[in-house]
Amino acid sequence: MRNIGVIIKKQIKDTLKNKTVLIQFVMFPVLTLIFEHAVSIPDMPELFFTKLFSVMYMGMAPLTSVAAIISEEKEKNTLRVLMMANVKPWEYLAGIGIYVWMICMAGAGIMSTSLPAADIPFFLGVLSCGFFISIVIGACVGIFAPNQMVSTSIVMPVMLIFSFAPMLAMFNDKISMAAKFFYTQQIRLLLDNMTFAGIKPESIAVVAVNSVLAVFLFFVAFKRKGLE
Amino acid sequence: MIFASGIYKSFAGRNVISGIDLDIGPGSIFGLLGPSGAGKTTLIKVITGQLVPDSGDVKVFGRNVSGLTGEDRKKIGIMMDDHGVYGRMSCADNLKIFADIYGVPYHEVFRTLKDVGLEKDAGKPAMKLSKGMRARLQLARVLMISPQILFLDEPTSGLDPMTMKYIHKLILEQKEKGCTVFLTTHNMEEAAALCDEVALLNEGKIVERGAPGQVCRKYNHSKKIRIHLTTGEDIELAHDEGSAGKIMELMSEGCVETIHSSEPTLETVFLELTGRKLDCTEEMLYA
Helix, strand or coil: CHHHHHHHHHHHHHHHHCHHHHHHHHHHHHHHHHHHHHCCCCCCCCCHHHHHHHHHHHHHHHHHHHHHHHHHHHHCCHHHHHHHCCCCHHHHHHHHHHHHHHHHHHHHHHHHHHCCHHHHHHHHHHHHHHHHHHHHHHHHHHHHCCCHHHHHHHHHHHHHHHHHHHHHHCCCHHHHHHHCCCHHHHHHHHHHHCCCCCCCHHHHHHHHHHHHHHHHHHHHHHHHHCCC | CEEEEEEEEEECCEEEEEEEEEEECCCCEEEEECCCCCCHHHHHHHHCCCCCCCEEEEEECCEEHHHCCHHHHCCEEEECCCCCCCCCCEHHHHHHHHHHHHCCCHHHHHHHHHHCCCHHHCCCEHHHCCHHHHHHHHHHHHHCCCCCEEEEECCCCCCCHHHHHHHHHHHHHHHHCCCEEEEEECCHHHHHHHCCEEEEEECCEEEEEECHHHHHHHCCCCCEEEEEECCCCEEEEECCHHHHHHHHHHHHCCCEEEEEECCCCHHHHHHHHHCCCCCCCHHHHHC
């Protein structure tokens, strides 16, 4: 357990000096605050930017940052040094996952300041599930990719599909048909209702299936590649 | 401290290590010499448990390497040639990560940085360090834990002579503290200066082993004494009692500029045994 804490501490120190990862965590919460307070369009749904950007944030930030962190450590051989220092692979992955989840939840907390206080638990609860799935998918990419270049080329299309599909689904029925199988789209629909009572079973089912698939892919990737 | 018996390891059908036996006692420096591609790094990875051998036994601290506990591993420092540092983080922060993992107090971080001559650079990001400074930081990372066994893979490869000398001093200090050092190198001067015992590795096999001086004397076939005279002339005399009179005569006449016995270096022993030079790469061999 101590090693998980060490990994989290290391990542906090590193992220403060890593602008490319830091910007992913900060960009959407800041944009949400700016747009919600500065942009007002007639007939625009309530809290439009908070709901839209939070789903994009969920599909983008955890996925790209986890993949980038793991692949960078592999490329620079610092991951091997950690393994040689008796840090177990699961401790490392748990440390990275918890760290990214905590940072993303802090970002979601900032975004939630635009919401009525009663909606905040629902908003954070739903997003936390989405962050979990994105983190696991990001870990799959990080484990599979031998270096940052491969990681970026894999993570970009995956991230674009998951984060932009919900937005594009608003304008195109065909995309909407396909997007309904993605956890990001179902979470957007859940955020539209913003009530525990309004949760539809199909949304739960899609999010659960996405979770199971992500975890299955993670174990397949880890079994094949390990952390070397 | 380190025992290996009948180690074989192959990759894609090619034998990289063939039948290696080792028995390294505590408090000594063991040097594995060989050119690039000889199997040095593979052997160090097998001994440290990073690679599983195809056959053979490896014991460290009297235990099979695969069965070492976390506590055992905390007594082993490993500095591999390709191990990285966290570039964006400072030297001190780089060491603090491992201090946290090993449970080493932070004052040891700064003491170790001082030992390796990086105390003024403690706050400097590792990416801004020179190659020699980075090597010292990597060494600091393993020295900080006060290891009982130290594995060093080409610790001075590509470094300037000053940094090399500094690292040699640090390695010898570890030996004085009772640490067992296993180092790989293709630098025969380094091996001769540091090691109590060397093994010459070629194409995965140990072709000769022993104390550096002993190995050199064993291959001293010519047994000559070479004298460079003040006149600029070079003469060679047999290395036996018959030459004593002549040498004394030259010395008393003040004609001797330099005088050397002809025993070979580790480099020439390796060349004699394998037909390869120690700094020969695989590409050069097959060119």
